[in-house]
Amino acid sequence: MDKIIEIRHLRKSFGSNEVLKDINFSVSKGEVVCIIGASGSGKSTLLRCLNLLEYPTSGEILYHGQNILEHDMTNASYRTKLGMVFQQFNLFSNLTVLQNCVVGQVKVLKKDKASAEKTAMQYLEQVGMSQFINAKPNQISGGQKQRVAIARALSMEPEALLFDEPTSALDPELVGEVLKVMKSLARSGLTMLVVTHEMGFARDVSNRVVFMDAGVIVEDDVPEVIFNNPSNERTREFLKRVLED
Amino acid sequence: MTADSSSLAWIIYFIEEYGSLFLYGAGVTLLISLSGTVIGFVIGLIIGVIRTIPMDHNTGAITRVSYKLLNFLLLCYIEIFRGTPMMVQAMVVFYGAAIMFGIHMSALWAGIFIVSINTGAYMAEIVRGGIISVDRGQFEAAHSIGMTHWQTMTNIVLPQAVRNILPATSNEFVINIKDTSVLSVISVSELFFMGKSAAGTNYRFFEVFFIICVIYFIMTFTVTRILRLIEIKIDGPSVFTIHGSQTVPEAEFRIVNRE
Numbered sequence: 379m380d381k382i383i384e385i386r387h388l389r390k391s392f393g394s395n396e397v398l399k400d401i402n403f404s405v406s407k408g409e410v411v412c413i414i415g416a417s418g419s420g421k422s423t424l425l426r427c428l429n430l431l432e433y434p435t436s437g438e439i440l441y442h443g444q445n446i447l448e449h450d451m452t453n454a455s456y457r458t459k460l461g462m463v464f465q466q467f468n469l470f471s472n473l474t475v476l477q478n479c480v481v482g483q484v485k486v487l488k489k490d491k492a493s494a495e496k497t498a499m500q501y502l503e504q505v506g507m508s509q510f511i512n513a514k515p516n517q518i519s520g521g522q523k524q525r526v527a528i529a530r531a532l533s534m535e536p537e538a539l540l541f542d543e544p545t546s547a548l549d550p551e552l553v554g555e556v557l558k559v560m561k562s563l564a565r566s567g568l569t570m571l572v573v574t575h576e577m578g579f580a581r582d583v584s585n586r587v588v589f590m591d592a593g594v595i596v597e598d599d600v601p602e603v604i605f606n607n608p609s610n611e612r613t614r615e616f617l618k619r620v621l622e623d
Numbered sequence: 624m625t626a627d628s629s630s631l632a633w634i635i636y637f638i639e640e641y642g643s644l645f646l647y648g649a650g651v652t653l654l655i656s657l658s659g660t661v662i663g664f665v666i667g668l669i670i671g672v673i674r675t676i677p678m679d680h681n682t683g684a685i686t687r688v689s690y691k692l693l694n695f696l697l698l699c700y701i702e703i704f705r706g707t708p709m710m711v712q713a714m715v716v717f718y719g720a721a722i723m724f725g726i727h728m729s730a731l732w733a734g735i736f737i738v739s740i741n742t743g744a745y746m747a748e749i750v751r752g753g754i755i756s757v758d759r760g761q762f763e764a765a766h767s768i769g770m771t772h773w774q775t776m777t778n779i780v781l782p783q784a785v786r787n788i789l790p791a792t793s794n795e796f797v798i799n800i801k802d803t804s805v806l807s808v809i810s811v812s813e814l815f816f817m818g819k820s821a822a823g824t825n826y827r828f829f830e831v832f833f834i835i836c837v838i839y840f841i842m843t844f845t846v847t848r849i850l851r852l853i854e855i856k857i858d859g860p861s862v863f864t865i866h867g868s869q870t871v872p873e874a875e876f877r878i879v880n881r882e
Contacts, residue, residue: 431766461767509865512864
């Protein structure tokens, strides 16, 4: 399979605190990979290392075989290849919904405004937010913000989309609308890497589930195995804990 | 007019006799404080942006050292001009330029220069505060779609920072309108200087400075109102229009702000 990203021996420390310990992991085209694990296990840090929002302490990040950390390409141009959806949405609060999806295309990809708006509208329609293009982020709900954030990331037409706990900051009744969009994206064949606490989504939608604990990848397998027959005791304990409530 | 004429009579007399002079002084005050605030804002913006450039693992040693040096010089500028009275700066710059460098500035240009660099020193820290108060997530989101630091600043961060520091900027403007009065020490013919001349000639201090006081207040109050209007304009409408409708495509709904 065509590996978009491969991580080798990745380590990340904050001061003396080693958050990621020798991570080896890859994402291939069309895969939907969920990363699960307890808070503080390093899931988000791993995702943030992937698009260099955190700079790894050591190791390699290969993008189609090119080592990103050796400056084969600039950080900025590498980041356009990976979309990112944040827990706190992080919509640009000075821009409208449409401008949020256009600004990157125009400024970074150097597309002209008309075609950028066309692309943006197409993705805003896909997430069901095309009616709200004139709204400012503080005028729409959390679920709507997250859907716009997804459209913003898609507008850059990245090779893969990274989701950092996309539903954790949402009111429970708004989680569904975001998950629905994510499910339809997964079905459309988009490569997705999702850090999530939504076990239902991980079990039903993903091709692979990665379980992390204390900075290491404990288990990396298809969801059927992880959820029904995990080989590691820590995985079993974690799932028992989260699936109980 | 005699010494025992009523204060009211004196006030009317001064308005009639010196009104145009006072207005000229008010004009000079406005000119100096407006240009000082605008230039100072630009200086502050440039310094604030420079002082928030992130140094990361990619930064070479030479860049790092020269940046540190530049930062140190900027800090010296900020500390010196914030830490000494503008009245004293006016003396030092106006007479210093003439004696040390043979530059004979007109009092007006010296005034604009001093107010600008003084405001710049304050604005530099205000702008820096405005930039670092923008949520980290805004930077991260901009970086995640591939924006460089410069693109992030110009498109995302500065528009938000400038909006947030507008109240502080209008504060600076008001302070400048009042503080240009200290420029009378280098004989800038601004409002206070005009008042002092009129009062001194007639030995009527209360009446003259009462008029001067009213003029200052009208200027500051007008300026704060105008800047408030600019803030509201920048914030945009509190409602937005729904784009299209499935049944009636040309229909436009207006949705009232949620917050």
